[in-house]
Amino acid sequence: MELTLLGTGAPAGLPRPGCPCAACATAARARARAATALLVDGVLLLDLTPGPALAAARAGSSLHGVRQVLLSHSPEGPREGPAPEVPAGLPAPVRVPDGRRLTLISGHRVRAVALDAPGTGYEIGGPDGERLLYLPPGAGPSDLPSDGSRTPYALVLMDVLGRPDALARLRAAGAVGPTTDVLAVHIDHDVPPGAELHRRLAAAGARTEPDGATVVVGDYRAVPDLPRRTLVLGGARSGKSAEAERRLAAFPDVLYVATGGGRDGDREWAARVAAHRERRPPSWRTAETCDLVPLLTAENAPPVLVDCLALWLTDAMDRAGAWDDDRWRSGEAPRALAGRTGALVAAFRAASRTVVAVSNEVGSGVVPATAAGRRFRDELGRLNAAVAAECEHVLLVTAGTAQPLRG
Template identity: 75%
Template sequence: MDVELTLLGTGAPEGLPRPDCPCAVCAAARGGAVRAATSLLVDGVLLLDLTPGAALAAARAGRTLAGVRQVLLSHPHEGPAMELPPGLPAAGRVADGRVLTLLSGHRVRAVPMDAPGTGYEVVSPDGERLLYLPPGGAPAGLDAERVRSEPYDLVAADVVGRPDAVARLRVAGVVGPSTEVLAVHLDHGVPQGAELARRLAAAGARAVPDGTALVVGAYRPVPQVPRRTLVTGGARSGKSLEAERRLAAFPGVVYVATGGGRDGDAEWAERVRAHRERRPASWRTEETCDLVPLLAQDGPPLLVDCLSLWLTDAMDRVGAWDDAAWEGGGEKALRARTAELVDAVRATRRTVVAVTNEVGSSVVPATASVRRYRDELGRLNAAFAAECEHLLLVVAGQALVLRG
């Protein structure tokens, strides 16, 4: 028998829009963008998280709570006491690691979290498996759970707030290529609609409206993560943060810093420190401009930040800043290096997200060497973008999809 999962709510504990919040996302949350606090009804017998108006939400979804035999809470519920609909058992929580078996045959195991709250693994009588995580929580001690490495059929988690939770599940092998990942506990940190869908698709996840009913384990297309992405934009536009977001739900990312170090430059050191603190601890950093060997290897995703600094290094190596050297073979050598990089991007089997800069939209540089750099970066960006399935332009912190 198939497992039916009904999402009575998909929002953060305070719902969306938040009461009395003046932010732009809350102001625009109308109609289908309104989300009640997350609550999941499993096969009509198990209610995960009791929220205000649960009975009405179930009725709107064409369901009833009359058959619910267990109500479990995943996180501390602040504010006034929850109203328990008539006929429902008292809400409670299961101790970490304990297994609860319902009369219906469903088995519920409490999964320990790294933040206050409890995750729940639910196994149906026929073996379908789903995992529900609380807001702001990621599984703790997954290494000890590797013996349970069969992929889940469905995972419902705080993908926006804790993308690293999905990364941990991927490392443990419990989120596989066919696992459906649903984003719940959705808050006002990301605009709804196309922007939310785009960010979730980058993590291999999706969101659904309140009241959606799903059959767990039924085949449906999983969002395809673009294999090669170029993120471009102006200075301080948010392009590096956008690139990092695109890989935040994946483990073992190799962050390729093409800028290297600059002795005695305190401002540059502060930039590097801020970037490092923003990255997940599971990521590894390579400080190099030798991108071709990395692209040729198999391995985890690459985040290259950035192509403009790679070009600076490439121009240094061929003496392209000097007019005589440029005319005497520097131009030909630079074009060869650029072509080699573009060929490597075309042939790579790795997931790649690269960052570059948009220059040349302002005044014409005063010197020939700077004009040369501007022109060559434009050519490099165009050639690199031609090999990418996904292309984003970041303006004032907003990502505009140019392709993909």
């Protein structure tokens, strides 16, 4: 099957008309995107957007051979403004009831997929046997198994940035496999275009193409290479934890390791923990522990997110007695602490599962007033450097903006 992307943007397009935001301001020329519409082998049009004939002409295609127009939503939504007119010569657009199957004279097979949000998804099978899945904005399938029993699609087109949890469920069901080409469509102004857009998609194992591009379903394409080990650094309230969580939001069965534990009677700490829990996908599991070595080195295990190494170091210094000046000067505490940090760094080196770790970047501001505070600052700097040396990808998050330092 040959798929022409007549548009890849959100229902209102990108830039949104009259929107003054920074993402819309920079979404000009090649970065502009019309509302998503797809032309399959020149005979099947998925979603009708304003100016489809002109969009097809810009892509070097024509709508003259279209025999079926399928809508993933009612004609009046979800896009803003009046419904687009149907160009002369096109068949009347229809929205297929959930579960209904169609066979086109061209040999294409269509199945309407029930969703967990308003709209209808479509599974398209081509005459050559390849299959693709198209999902409307903000939606994921509602009837997926969770045992990995589905046969992977060759291509999935969906709202990757808006519904990473739906992509995670597709992976858990086996509908998205290692060779599935995941193409992001319905791209809105929530993420700046350009490098940041491609970086976030690559972290989800997805990519995007500009309007007018043509994709051959089933052609080999290098799936974005996901780093096995990632270290996310940042200061207080920099957005480092949110960045780390975003990197694994499109994957199932993630183990979230909280190294801070609980603090009895500390309401402010409890509120922080609750806020972290609420923004994590419900399918993630949580472990509160500082015993990271067996978790990092577990074989054939799903991804793990460690938040954070600064709290792990606090616990390690507690156990080593490193806060005590006399024990530190005697050399006993430094040796004990070095043993713990060395074991952790070795576990990062040996990790076979996907690991995303968060740590604080300190030492760029006020010098701690106490010897113990300066000791912690120095040891955390050394730990961050040692762990970073074992990671394929290192990010520094400043003011909510992630800057790749490696990878």
